Amino acid sequence: MSQLYNSIEPNIIDDEMVQKAVEEQCPEDIEKLVKREGINFKDVTELQLSFRNILQIDNLWQFENLTKLQLDNNIIEKIEALESLVHLVWLDLSFNNIEVIEGLDTLVKLQDLSLYNNRISKIEHMDTLHELQIFSIGKNNLTTLEDVIYLRRFKNLRTLNLSGNPFCDNEQYMLFVVAHLPDLVYLDFKLVSDTTVKVAVLTYQDHTKPLEHEEAQALAQLEENQAKQKELEYHKAAFVEYLNGSFLFDSMYADDTEAAKLAHLPGVGDLLQAYPSWFVSVCENLFNYGLKEYEKREAEVSDFYESLHEALTANQQEGRKIILDFENRNKRVMLSYFSFSYDIAESKQAEYKEDILQLSEALMTLEMLISDQLEVRVKHTPVRPHIQNTVGVIFLLLHPSCRDLENHHHEKLLEISITTLEKSVKNELDEDLPDDVRMLLGDKTTIVNAVNASHGSRLLKIDKRESDILSNTYRGWGTDRSGPSGGDAIDRNRDRVKEIVQYIDNLQEELDNTEILELTK
Incomplete structure (x- = not known):
């Protein structure tokens, strides 16, 4: 075509x-x-x-x-x-x-x-x-x-x-x-x-x-990855991402080429037996603390919105009752205008006008009360301070605890390295070491630089984890919708006031039209 x-x-x-x-x-x-x-x-x-x-x-x-x-x-x-x-x-x-x-x-x-x-x-x-x-x-x-x-x-x-x-x-x-x-x-x-x-x-x-077998395996892998991603998002919400297990410790050694060489030195193996368990234990404690605080925070948010819903529901019911009473009270009057004399009808319309004014005041007062309640609830909710306290504790504990462990490990590693160098100089070193490791033992400056470089690399990984947690927190404060917002209360109040004004205007317009019809008969 x-x-x-x-x-x-x-x-x-x-x-x-x-x-x-x-x-x-x-x-x-x-x-x-x-x-x-x-x-x-x-x-x-x-x-x-x-x-x-x-x-x-x-x-x-x-x-x-x-x-x-x-x-x-x-x-x-x-x-x-x-x-x-x-x-x-x-x-x-x-x-x-x-x-x-x-x-x-x-x-x-x-x-x-x-x-x-x-x-x-x-x-x-x-x-x-x-x-x-x-x-x-x-x-x-x-x-x-x-x-x-x-x-x-x-x-x-x-x-x-x-x-x-x-x-x-x-x-x-x-x-x-x-x-x-x-x-x-x-x-x-x-x-x-x-x-x-x-x-x-x-x-x-x-x-x-x-x-079918390959597809089943691929589906299982996809579901596993999705579960891990969902778990990671949960950990991020609690500000404890990558603090569970050995994530942080493993990342510290992932790109540390000097550490891999130094691991061959006699005595370093024993040193590396204890260090990971101590380090991981500190991270796990912080991880568990963060999750518990997150659960508390979520419970507080849930309680807040539950009480908020109750307050709004009660307010709406009271508003509906006021309007229903007004409509029932004045419907009979509106239907009876033409059975009254002109003077009585005029008096009834004046009463209706006053009733509309009172209705407006009653609804606005009711809205002011709920608006004030919401403002107080939002202002005094402990969610944001709770987040700050949680992150503060995690940061203050993670920073010195992990650094202290790393500094202690560094001191021991440096001590072993110097001792090994001295034995090498005296030809007292029995171990058969790889060539690249023996090159580190050429002089004191070389071995010390290698140990310090390895130490600096691991400290940077600790600093990055702390920085990522803080960055996640700042983003959360700026965009988080799980906590109560004063802006939401203001928007709700503005919309509700518009509804009341529109309703009152409609009533007034209806009355004015009725008044014009009466005068032209």
Whole structure:
């Protein structure tokens, strides 16, 4: 189809084209209005740009709420400029000149994708399309049946069209596809029967069993990584990330090349037996302290919001009661205006006016009371000071405790190194040491520099852990939403006052209209 347009000048999607397309798909009764006043592209959810000889996709970023896009029957060569269409559910790029599947990474909500009749030779670059249910890639250049295995990652895929590709000529084509995608309901526009699935699975079980095993392992690894990430986020919230276990200690030695050499010196092995357990014990104590304080803090936040909810509920109930009493009291009066004489009706309206004023004062007073209560609750909640105290304790204990242990270890290591150097000078060293270690024993300056460099490297790791904890804390104070916020109370108060004013204005307007009607009778 797209070849029919080769004699026509190619197009790039521009504002004029999309404006025209939007106007064309509007109902006739509002098309003139749209042409005259224009339309906000953010409000458009469906867009059809078929048969327009489009060569390059562009200028679609304004359609940020688009859910359906038709770009079929053009001469598009590259999938691009779709990254802002994150709400897209349906995409048709059939009958184009596309050679590579790409540019779809952000379309995570996509359910229906058609790439039918293009020049694609490999199924790839679709990993983020977890919601994909319908996929058409027939009449392309797919030659390798094994490429179909890529589609196993799409657990929701139920409809697949591969017809017209070179690999469809393989006599095992259907059984291979169904065996590797046993959840398919439709393949090449035909219902996949249970019998076909059974035969296919049995025929290719030697191929699919290893795949299932690999996928199970990959899924288990993914779940493990997600669990670790979730645990890390929990630790960050408690300001104790990487203080559990030997994380910090291991990181201190991870890049310390001098420490690896010095470990060969006689006596260092015994020194390294005790040091890790002491160091890890200190970190574990701080870790457990931080988690307990975090649990206390979370309980305080929970109690705060529970009491806040109770206070707001009581306030709302009292407000509703005041309004209900007002409406019941005055409804009878409003209905009886025309049964009164003019003087009595005028008196009743004056009373109603006064009642509206009193209602306004009562509702505003009620709002002032709850606003003051919220301000006091937010101001006196101990959550923020609690965070400061927790981090303060962790920092004050981590800094000297770990440094003291490291300094003590450094002194012992330096003592062993000097002793070993002296033995080496006197040829009293019995141990067979590696050449790079013997080079450290060339003179006192060399061995002391090596020990000091190793010591400095480990201190830097301790400093970085402290710095990261403090940085996480500062970010938490600036963006944390788990604790109560004075700004939230102010916003709630402002909105509530607007509601009261609007309600009172409506009552007053209703009264004024009634008064005008009475005077004109």
